[in-house]
Amino acid sequence: xxxxxxxxxxxxxxxxxxxxxxxxxEVPKGSIYGFxxxxxxxxxxxxRMIMKIMYPDVGKxxxxxxETNLERLQNVGYLPEDRGLYKKMxxxxxxxxxxxxxxxxxxxxxxxxxxxxxxLKAYKDKKVETLSKGMRQKLQFIATILxxxxxxxxxxxxxxxxxxxADMMKDIILELQQKGATIIFSTHDMAxxxxxxDYIFMIYQGEKVLDxxxxxxxxxxxxxxxxxxxxxxxxxxxxxxGIEKVNNFGKxxxxxxxxGVDPQKILADLLKKTRISKFxxxxxxxxxxxxxIASPERKEAGNE
Amino acid sequence: MNKIWTLFKREYxxxxxxxxxxxxxxxxxxxxxxxFAAMIIMENNKDTDDxxxxxxxxxxxxxxxxxxxxETRNKEEIFHSHTAEKIDAAFVVEFMKANEQDPQSQYLALxxxxxxxxxxxxxxxxxxxxxxxxENKEAFIKYYSQHSFDDDARYWxxxxxxxxxxxMRAAExxxxxxxxxxxxxxxxxxxxxxxxxxxxxxxxxxxxxxxELQTFLVPYIMLLLMFMLVMMSAIPQLTNxxxxxxxxxxxxxxxxxxxxxxxxxxxxxxxxxxxxTAAIYVGAGVGTLQYMGMESVIPMDVLPWFFIFTxxxxxxxxxxxxxxxxxxxxxxxxQSLTFPGILPAILPMFVMAPIIADPTGTLATTMxxxxxxxxxxxxxxxxxxxxxxxxxxxxxLIGVTLFTIFTVWIxxxxxxxxxxxxxxxxxxxxxxxxxxxx
Numbered sequence: 001x002x003x004x005x006x007x008x009x010x011x012x013x014x015x016x017x018x019x020x021x022x023x024x025x026e027v028p029k030g031s032i033y034g035f036x037x038x039x040x041x042x043x044x045x046x047x048r049m050i051m052k053i054m055y056p057d058v059g060k061x062x063x064x065x066x067e068t069n070l071e072r073l074q075n076v077g078y079l080p081e082d083r084g085l086y087k088k089m090x091x092x093x094x095x096x097x098x099x100x101x102x103x104x105x106x107x108x109x110x111x112x113x114x115x116x117x118x119x120l121k122a123y124k125d126k127k128v129e130t131l132s133k134g135m136r137q138k139l140q141f142i143a144t145i146l147x148x149x150x151x152x153x154x155x156x157x158x159x160x161x162x163x164x165x166a167d168m169m170k171d172i173i174l175e176l177q178q179k180g181a182t183i184i185f186s187t188h189d190m191a192x193x194x195x196x197x198d199y200i201f202m203i204y205q206g207e208k209v210l211d212x213x214x215x216x217x218x219x220x221x222x223x224x225x226x227x228x229x230x231x232x233x234x235x236x237x238x239x240x241x242g243i244e245k246v247n248n249f250g251k252x253x254x255x256x257x258x259x260g261v262d263p264q265k266i267l268a269d270l271l272k273k274t275r276i277s278k279f280x281x282x283x284x285x286x287x288x289x290x291x292x293i294a295s296p297e298r299k300e301a302g303n304e
Numbered sequence: 305m306n307k308i309w310t311l312f313k314r315e316y317x318x319x320x321x322x323x324x325x326x327x328x329x330x331x332x333x334x335x336x337x338x339x340f341a342a343m344i345i346m347e348n349n350k351d352t353d354d355x356x357x358x359x360x361x362x363x364x365x366x367x368x369x370x371x372x373x374x375e376t377r378n379k380e381e382i383f384h385s386h387t388a389e390k391i392d393a394a395f396v397v398e399f400m401k402a403n404e405q406d407p408q409s410q411y412l413a414l415x416x417x418x419x420x421x422x423x424x425x426x427x428x429x430x431x432x433x434x435x436x437x438x439e440n441k442e443a444f445i446k447y448y449s450q451h452s453f454d455d456d457a458r459y460w461x462x463x464x465x466x467x468x469x470x471x472m473r474a475a476e477x478x479x480x481x482x483x484x485x486x487x488x489x490x491x492x493x494x495x496x497x498x499x500x501x502x503x504x505x506x507x508x509x510x511x512x513x514x515x516e517l518q519t520f521l522v523p524y525i526m527l528l529l530m531f532m533l534v535m536m537s538a539i540p541q542l543t544n545x546x547x548x549x550x551x552x553x554x555x556x557x558x559x560x561x562x563x564x565x566x567x568x569x570x571x572x573x574x575x576x577x578x579x580x581t582a583a584i585y586v587g588a589g590v591g592t593l594q595y596m597g598m599e600s601v602i603p604m605d606v607l608p609w610f611f612i613f614t615x616x617x618x619x620x621x622x623x624x625x626x627x628x629x630x631x632x633x634x635x636x637x638x639q640s641l642t643f644p645g646i647l648p649a650i651l652p653m654f655v656m657a658p659i660i661a662d663p664t665g666t667l668a669t670t671m672x673x674x675x676x677x678x679x680x681x682x683x684x685x686x687x688x689x690x691x692x693x694x695x696x697x698x699x700x701l702i703g704v705t706l707f708t709i710f711t712v713w714i715x716x717x718x719x720x721x722x723x724x725x726x727x728x729x730x731x732x733x734x735x736x737x738x739x740x741x742x
Contacts, residue, residue: 048724051558051559053555053558053559053724054724076559078556078559078560080552080555080556080559082552082555083552083556084548084551084552084553084554084555084556085553085556086314086318086553087551088318089314089318097310097314098560100306100310101307101310101311101557101560101561102560103306140556143556153559
């Protein structure tokens with residue numbers, strides 16, 4: 001598969017801070033690539049460099065196999081993390097403006113279709129300032145994809161959306177992928193990333209720490225996780241040996257086992273204390289992996 | 305280029321459709337013309353209540369002549385010749401003997417009367433007004449009031465007294481009326497333009513009398529118009545760009561367009577707005593003057609220069625303002641940068657008077673060739689009735705063009721870097737860094 005984006009050895013510093021350090025990344029055409037990482041880890045800087053809004057100090061960045069400048073970076077749709085729309089413009093005019101800037105075709109029809117699709121048709125002649133935050137987010141999403149870009153870059157597209165709209169957005173993103181678009185999005189919603197992404201990339205303190213398919217990533221961490229539901233709950237786990245960490249979800253506890261501990265032994269110990277209604281040996285979730293990498297304990301352990 | 309056009313359209317529409325644009329389109333000429341209109345209205349609507357004066361006549365010569373003149377004034381002069389409507393105040397004069405022992409207390413008492421508005425003013429006429437020449441002569445007319453400088457009544461007394469003493473001096477010499485008139489005749493120097501040859505017909509053109517309108521009003525209005533056009537399109541650049549930065553609109557757009565396109569779209573939009581305004585004002589002005597039969601006042605040969613220099617001026621100041629706007633984070637930053645940004649538009653206003661007075665002098669020539677000041681000052685000089693050597697506006701134009709290219713270039717560099725940097729205070733050091741180090 002051809003790569004639509006290739007980064008090799010990209011470094012970007014702001015003053016004395018290395019925002020992105022020696023980053024290499026390949027985004028295959030037609031894939032959905034999820035960018036995850038804690039706040040301030042370098043996601044937005046990476047995205048801005050791909051968008052040619054910022055330039056790397058060192059390294060090479062290819063789009064469609066070519067070094068490009070913004071003039072030639074056509075057919076890209078970009079939804080930045082901080083949303084910004086001209087408040088005094090009418091919705092229809094605003095979309096026409098963004099469509100023209102992106103050299104879109106057949107704009108009046110497309111605008112009507114998308115407004116209908118995202119349930120904003122009634123607001124076409126209203127000013128942007130009259131819309132709620134969620135509506136503005138949908139409007140900006142339309143402005144991003146109106147010109148049918150082949151590469152769509154979305155910085156936290158789901159933040160601020162209610163579950164219904166988030167789901168609608170997810171469906172549209174998947175539809176766009178079906179039609180051949182490549183989608184890069186950053187998110188803090190790990191469940192959404194697990195469900196949607198073909199590839200996941202995690203950046204932490206400017207360095208790449210994860211990159212690959214979900215299976216690949218989980219395989220690196222092995223089957224070291226137990227999910228348990230019992231009558232006693234956390235009380236049943238007290239004094240239990242071979243457990244590195246407990247993640248309590250109330251009705252359900254997630255345990256990370258110490259290396260080489262046999263899950264069957266844990267099950268036997270637990271059965272002596274309480275009745276078990278669920279016992280699952282599993283790979284760690286993306287959420288868990290994220291926390292293992294970026295938790296304060298890890299930071300204290302010298303960024304191992 | 306398409307993208308600059310799209311941005312231009314948006315900027316232009318956003319500016320022209322606002323209420324403030326339409327209001328300023330109407331209000332500015334009203335305010336500019338307001339001064340003149342107010343003067344005319346004041347002339348026509350004088351206070352017609354009686355005005356009381358006290359006259360202390362040390363010469364003892366002026367009581368009868370003043371009474372005579374007062375009678376003519378109060379019966380005839382203060383009424384409109386056709387409508388017989390009272391258009392000016394009647395004067396009532398009380399003659400008072402001078403208090404030789406204690407003149408100061410008399411003056412003080414009269415001053416208090418003026419303050420309490422019991423009388424409008426008091427006038428002291430010196431003893432030697434008939435024969436003022438010679439040593440130790442006291443020939444004076446003193447007019448004491450609260451606003452004596454711009455008080456029209458002062459001139460009325462001056463004229464009456466002088467006319468009367470002139471007649472008395474003529475009578476002493478046994479001159480008849482015609483002789484007296486010849487003696488007193490004063491001839492003014494008439495200011496004339498130059499003779500020229502009409503380029504189309506080849507006929508020689510008579511020199512015309514210059515007037516206030518040509519020497520002062522035309523250059524003044526042209527300068528004011530350019531100032532207004534620059535202000536209305538350049539000042540909003542700063543706050544608009546700052547808002548687009550702080551509301552994150554800039555980042556959305558910069559995913560699609562280059563900072564240079566962004567800036568040019570905005571600046572050209574501003575030029576569009578200004579030219580629309582200019583076309584309306586200039587059109588209305590020319591139309592009005594033609595209607596009034598005063599088209600000779602319009603400096604048609606200056607208008608092309610006016611438009612070229614106005615466009616360059618807006619490009620120059622506008623791109624500077626846009627760049628400065630990109631460095632601002634909030635209104636406070638914007639306020640502190642507005643003044644230095646518009647200096648090129650304000651400075652010419654300060655030197656306007658000396659330059660109109662001597663358009664070909666060293667000060668005028670030198671200042672009008674300093675590129676940031678050239679557009680306004682060169683047009684000002686061209687609009688006067690004095691002929692400016694043709695090389696000067698051409699050299700000025702080349703200078704401004706080069707300087708404008710430089711400001712647009714440097715503005716774009718500052719804009720490009722600053723538009724995404726949040727929280728950095730704009731100062732000379734950061735501006736230099738943005739401009740030359742990126």
